[in-house]
Amino acid sequence: MELPRPNPMVLERRAEIVARLKEALPADTVIDDPRGLVAYECDALTAYRCPPLAVVLPRSTDEVAAALRICHAMDVPVVPRGAGTSLAGGSLPTADAVVIGVARLTEVLETDYADRIIRLQTGRTNLSVTGAVEADGFFYAPDPSSQLACAISGNIGMNSGGAHCLKYGVTTNNLLGVTMVLMDGTVVEIGGAYMDAGDLDLLSVICGSEGQLGIVTEATLRILPKPEGARPVLMGFDSSRVAGACVSDIIEAGVLPVAIEFMDRPCIRACEAFAHAGYPDVEALLIIEVEGSPAEIDHQLRLIREIAERHAPEVIRESTSAEESAAIWLGRKSAFGAMGQINDYMCLDGTIPVTELPLVLERIGELSAQYGLGVANVFHAGDGNMHPLILFDANKPGDLELCEQMGADILRLCVEVGGCLTGEHGVGVEKRDLMTVQFSREDLEAQLKVKDVFDPKWLLNAAKVFPLAVTEGRRP
Amino acid sequence: MKTNFTDAQLADPGIARANEILRACVHCGFCTATCPSYQVLGDELDSPRGRIYLIKDMLESGRPADAETVRHVDRCLGCLACMTTCPSGVHYMHLVDHARAHIERTWDRPWQERILRGALARILPYPGRFRWAMLGAKIARPFRRLVPDARARAMLDMAKAPIAAPSRLDEPQVHKAQGSRRGRVVLMTGCAQKALDADINAATIRLLTRLGIEVAIPKGEGCCGALVHHMGREEEAKRFAAHNICAWMAEIEGLDAIVINTSGCGTTVKDYGHIFRNDPLAEAAAEISAKAKDITEFLATLDLPAPERSGMRVAYHAACSLQHGQKVTAAPQTLLQAAGYEVATPSDPHLCCGSAGTYNLMQPEIAGELGRRKAASLEAVKPEAIAAGNIGCMAQIGERTGVPVVHTVELLDWAWGGPRPAKLGNSG
Numbered sequence: 001m002e003l004p005r006p007n008p009m010v011l012e013r014r015a016e017i018v019a020r021l022k023e024a025l026p027a028d029t030v031i032d033d034p035r036g037l038v039a040y041e042c043d044a045l046t047a048y049r050c051p052p053l054a055v056v057l058p059r060s061t062d063e064v065a066a067a068l069r070i071c072h073a074m075d076v077p078v079v080p081r082g083a084g085t086s087l088a089g090g091s092l093p094t095a096d097a098v099v100i101g102v103a104r105l106t107e108v109l110e111t112d113y114a115d116r117i118i119r120l121q122t123g124r125t126n127l128s129v130t131g132a133v134e135a136d137g138f139f140y141a142p143d144p145s146s147q148l149a150c151a152i153s154g155n156i157g158m159n160s161g162g163a164h165c166l167k168y169g170v171t172t173n174n175l176l177g178v179t180m181v182l183m184d185g186t187v188v189e190i191g192g193a194y195m196d197a198g199d200l201d202l203l204s205v206i207c208g209s210e211g212q213l214g215i216v217t218e219a220t221l222r223i224l225p226k227p228e229g230a231r232p233v234l235m236g237f238d239s240s241r242v243a244g245a246c247v248s249d250i251i252e253a254g255v256l257p258v259a260i261e262f263m264d265r266p267c268i269r270a271c272e273a274f275a276h277a278g279y280p281d282v283e284a285l286l287i288i289e290v291e292g293s294p295a296e297i298d299h300q301l302r303l304i305r306e307i308a309e310r311h312a313p314e315v316i317r318e319s320t321s322a323e324e325s326a327a328i329w330l331g332r333k334s335a336f337g338a339m340g341q342i343n344d345y346m347c348l349d350g351t352i353p354v355t356e357l358p359l360v361l362e363r364i365g366e367l368s369a370q371y372g373l374g375v376a377n378v379f380h381a382g383d384g385n386m387h388p389l390i391l392f393d394a395n396k397p398g399d400l401e402l403c404e405q406m407g408a409d410i411l412r413l414c415v416e417v418g419g420c421l422t423g424e425h426g427v428g429v430e431k432r433d434l435m436t437v438q439f440s441r442e443d444l445e446a447q448l449k450v451k452d453v454f455d456p457k458w459l460l461n462a463a464k465v466f467p468l469a470v471t472e473g474r475r476p
Numbered sequence: 477m478k479t480n481f482t483d484a485q486l487a488d489p490g491i492a493r494a495n496e497i498l499r500a501c502v503h504c505g506f507c508t509a510t511c512p513s514y515q516v517l518g519d520e521l522d523s524p525r526g527r528i529y530l531i532k533d534m535l536e537s538g539r540p541a542d543a544e545t546v547r548h549v550d551r552c553l554g555c556l557a558c559m560t561t562c563p564s565g566v567h568y569m570h571l572v573d574h575a576r577a578h579i580e581r582t583w584d585r586p587w588q589e590r591i592l593r594g595a596l597a598r599i600l601p602y603p604g605r606f607r608w609a610m611l612g613a614k615i616a617r618p619f620r621r622l623v624p625d626a627r628a629r630a631m632l633d634m635a636k637a638p639i640a641a642p643s644r645l646d647e648p649q650v651h652k653a654q655g656s657r658r659g660r661v662v663l664m665t666g667c668a669q670k671a672l673d674a675d676i677n678a679a680t681i682r683l684l685t686r687l688g689i690e691v692a693i694p695k696g697e698g699c700c701g702a703l704v705h706h707m708g709r710e711e712e713a714k715r716f717a718a719h720n721i722c723a724w725m726a727e728i729e730g731l732d733a734i735v736i737n738t739s740g741c742g743t744t745v746k747d748y749g750h751i752f753r754n755d756p757l758a759e760a761a762a763e764i765s766a767k768a769k770d771i772t773e774f775l776a777t778l779d780l781p782a783p784e785r786s787g788m789r790v791a792y793h794a795a796c797s798l799q800h801g802q803k804v805t806a807a808p809q810t811l812l813q814a815a816g817y818e819v820a821t822p823s824d825p826h827l828c829c830g831s832a833g834t835y836n837l838m839q840p841e842i843a844g845e846l847g848r849r850k851a852a853s854l855e856a857v858k859p860e861a862i863a864a865g866n867i868g869c870m871a872q873i874g875e876r877t878g879v880p881v882v883h884t885v886e887l888l889d890w891a892w893g894g895p896r897p898a899k900l901g902n903s904g
C-alpha cells in the first residue's frame with residue numbers, strides 16, 4: 001500500500017500551521033508532540049501506519065469549523081477521525097495531514113420518543129446511543145461488532161452495518177439528518193427529523209463518503225422501541241460449506257430472522273475462551289436470532305429448524321436465558337479482538353449473493369492452501385457479508401505482502417460471483433487499488449465529480465477510496 | 477500488533493513479557509470505551525490503546541522516558557477496566573507495571589513531584605508514620621489556601637478523615653474460632669486502612685471467628701507493597717512483599733486462605749507470583765498468591781446462616797481492584813443478598829471512583845471529576861447505605877455524599893450477629 005508523497009510546502013510550514021491552530025483553539029485541543037502523534041498513526045488496521053502533522057480534538061462544531069478554516073486557507077490536508085476503529089485504514093493519516101478527531105463531541109442534544117428520534121454529537125459511541133434511551137424502552141438498531149467503541153461519526157463515514165442489520169438495515173437506513181462542516185469551514189444542515197427529504201437526497205451521498213465530503217459533527221438518528229423478546233439459537237455443522245448452504249436455504253425460503261451469523265472453528269474457540277458462551281466445538285457455527293412475541297419466536301424458530309434439519313446439523317441449541325443470550329452475543333461481537341489471542345490477521349470485508357456462500361467458502365479454503373496462510377471466517381451470513389481473517393505473522397518479513405495478495409484475490413472472487421468489494425468496513429486504503437476491478441473509469445469519474453463539488457481543493461481524506469493514479473491531478 | 481524489538485532487547489525477561497503482551501493487542505479500541513481517564517479527557521493518549529502505543533514506542537526505541545509519555549502513563553488509574561474489556565487478553569497491568577519501572581529508572585521528575593512521591597512512599601505504608609502525618613496535616617489544613625500545588629492540597633484534604641486509634645485486635649495474635657473450628661486463615665491487616673478505619677478488621681475478625689474460622693495475624697506482616705509498586709519503585713515493592721511472604725509462609729501449614737479485605741492490596745498479593753517469577757522466592761510467592769482471597773471470595777466458600785434482618789437498600793460499589801483486578805464480581809453482591817440486604821447497582825458500574833491508590837493525591841482534578849460522577853450514580857439508585865470492599869473507594873466516595881459508606885464485611889457482620897456499623901449512625 002502506497003501513500004501519496006507528502007506535500008513539501010505543507011511540511012515546511014508545519015510550525016506556522018500548528019501555531020495558528022493553537023492560537024484559534026484551547027490549549028489542550030492541539031497535539032503536536034511527536035511522541036503523542038505516534039499514537040494516532042493508525043486505526044484498527046495496524047499494518048499501515050503514518051504519524052500525522054498534528055491532531056486536533058475540538059469540543060464543538062465551531063471549533064471544528066475554526067480548525068478547518070485554517071487548514072483550508074493554508075492548503076493542509078485533513079483526515080477526519082472518530083474512534084479510530086476502521087479496519088480499512090479510513091482514518092489512517094498522511095504525514096502532511098491534520099487529523100481532526102470528534103471523540104470529545106459526545107453530548108445527546110435531544111430525544112423525542114413520539115417521533116422516535118435522537119439528535120446527538122457524532123463522537124458518541126454507537127452503544128451509548130442505545131445506552132441513552134434503553135431505560136425508556138428504545139434502542140438504536142445498527143450494531144457493528146465494534147459498537148462498544150466506534151463512534152456514530154465513523155458509522156456514518158463507513159455506512160456501517162452489524163449483525164442485526166439483516167432486519168433493520170445499515171446506518172443509511174437509520175440516519176435522518178446531519179450537521180456537517182465543509183472543508184472551508186461552512187456549516188451545513190442536511191436532512192432532519194423526518195424520513196424523506198423533499199430535495200435531492202444528499203444524505204445518502206454523505207453516508208458512506210469516508211470522510212471525503214465534510215466533517216459530520218451532529219446527527220439525527222432513528223430509534224426504535226425494543227422488541228418484545230429475542231432468542232438466539234446455535235447450530236453446529238460439520239463443514240463450512242454445509243453451514244453456508246443452510247443460510248442460503250433459509251434466506252431463499254423467505255424466513256427473515258434478525259441475524260444470521262457464521263463462525264468457523266478457529267473463531268469459535270477464540271470467542272469461547274473470552275466469552276464462555278457455551279459454543280459447541282464444531283467446524284462451523286451459525287448464530288440465528290429471531291425476535292417478537294414468544295409465539296412469533298417459536299413459530300419462526302420452528303421454520304428455521306425444519307430447514308436446518310435437512311442439512312444434518314451436529315447441534316441445535318436455543319438460548320434459555322437472558323444471560324446466555326448476552327454471552328452468545330458478547331462472544332460473537334468480540335470475535336476480531338479475540339482472534340488476536342491467537343494470531344495476527346488481516347480482516348477482509350466483501351459481499352456476495354447469499355446463494356454463492358458455499359462456493360466462495362470453498363474457494364477461500366483453496367486460496368488458503370495455495371498461499372500457505374491460514375484463514376478464519378466470521379461474518380454476517382444473512383447479508384452475504386463475508387469477513388475472512390487471513391492469518392499471518394506481522395513480525396515476519398514478506399508475510400504482510402503475501403497476505404495482501406491473497407486478500408486481493410478473495411475480493412476479486414467476490415466481485416466475480418456478482419458481489420462487491422465491501423459490505424460495511426468501507427474502502428479506505430485497504431481496497432482502494434481494487435476499485436478498478438469493480439468500477440469502470442467512467443463510473444469512477446462520476447464519483448470523483450461528487451467530491452469536486454464538496455471539496456474542490458481535494459484536501460479531505462484524499463489519499464483514500466480511489467486509486468492514487470485515478471486522483472492524480474486532482475490532489476494537491 | 478507488529479513489534480520492533482531486537483534479539484538483544486528480547487533477552488531481557490521484562491521486555492520479552494512486554495513484547496508478548498503487545499503482540500496480542502490488535503488495536504481494536506474496545507478498551508477505550510471503558511477507560512475512566514479517556515471518558516473524562518477524550519484524548520486517545522489518555523486511553524489504554526494510546527498508552528499501550530506510547531509504551532510500545534518508548535520500549536522499542538530503548539530510550540529514556542519523556543515528558544509526554546510520563547504525563548499520560550501517570551494519568552492512568554491502574555483500575556484495569558481495560559483488561560476486563562479486552563477480548564484479546566492483553567495483560568495491561570504487567571505492561572504498565574513495566575513501563576512505570578522504566579519511567580522511575582530513566583525519568584527525572586520535577587523536584588516538587590519527587591518530594592511528594594518520596595513522602596508518600598515513606599509514610600503511607602507505615603501505619604505509625606501515617607497517623608503522625610495525618611495529625612500534622614490536620615494542623616496545617618487551615619492554611620491550605622497558601623499551598624500552591626493542587627496535589628499537596630489534596631494531601632492536606634485527606635486529613636479531613638478521622639484518625640483511627642491503633643487497635644489491639646490488629647496486633648500479632650491468634651483469634652480463636654467460636655465453637656468447633658471449621659478452618660484457619662491469616663488476615664492481612666493492611667497498612668493505611670487500619671490507620672484510617674479500625675472497624676473493618678474488627679468486623680472481619682468477629683464475623684470469621686463467629687463462623688468457626690480461626691484468624692491468625694502473624695508477626696512481621698506489613699504493607700503489601702502496592703503503593704510503591706504503582707510508583708514504579710520495584711525494589712522497595714519487592715522488599716515489602718518478601719517480608720509478607722516470609723511471615724505468611726511460617727503459617728502455611730493447614731492454612732485455608734490469606735484473607736484480604738482491602739481489594740487494592742489483594743490484587744497485588746495475587747500478583748506476587750508474577751513479581752517474583754525470576755527470583756529464588758518464586759515458588760513461595762506463587763504459593764502465597766494462590767492462597768490469597770478477598771474476604772468475600774472466602775466467605776462465599778462457607779455455609780452461611782440465614783439472615784437475621786432484611787430490607788435495607790444498599791448500593792454496591794464494585795472496587796476496580798476487586799472487579800477488574802481480581803475478577804471478583806458476584807460474591808460481594810450475592811453475600812449481601814444472602815444476608816438480607818436489597819442490593820442496587822449504579823449505572824456504569826465498571827467505572828473507577830477515582831481514588832485508585834494515591835491517584836487522588838497525584839491527579840486531583842481527574843480524580844475529583846470521577847468521584848463526583850461515581851457519587852452521583854450511586855445516589856441515583858436511592859440507597860440507605862453504600863457498600864464497597866476497599867478503603868480507598870470508601871474515603872473517596874464518602875467525601876462526596878451524605879449517604880453512609882461502609883465496608884461490605886461490616887454489613888455482613890451486622891447481618892450475621894455483629895453490632896450495627898457505627899458509620900450508619902444511630903437512626904433506623
Ligand SMILES: Cc1cc2nc3c(=O)[nH]c(=O)nc-3n(C[C@H](O)[C@H](O)[C@H](O)COP(=O)(O)OP(=O)(O)OC[C@H]3O[C@@H](n4cnc5c(N)ncnc54)[C@H](O)[C@@H]3O)c2cc1C
Binds near residue numbers: 159
Ligand atoms: C473488532 C472490530 C469489529 C468491527 N465490526 C464491524 C461491524 O460489525 N460492522 C461494521 O460495519 N464495521 C465494523 N468494524 C469497523 C469499524 O468499527 C467501523 O467502520 C466504524 O464505523 C468506524 O467507526 P470509528 O468511529 O472508529 O471511525 P474511524 O475509524 O475513526 O473512521 C472511519 C471513517 O469515517 C471517517 N470519519 C470519522 N469521523 C468522521 C466525521 N466526523 N465526519 C466525516 N467522516 C468521519 C474517517 O475519515 C474514516 O474514513 C469493526 C472494527 C473492529 C476493530
Ligand code: SF4
Binds near residue numbers: 564565
Ligand atoms: S481492547 Fe485489547 S486488543 Fe483491543 S486495543 Fe485494547 S488492549 Fe488492544
Ligand code: SF4
Binds near residue numbers: 514523558568
Ligand atoms: S487501567 Fe484504567 S485508567 Fe488505566 S488505561 Fe486501563 S482502563 Fe484506563
Ligand code: SF4
Binds near residue numbers: 795796797829830
Ligand atoms: S479506589 Fe476504588 S474504584 Fe477506585 S481504583 Fe481503587 S478500587 Fe477503583
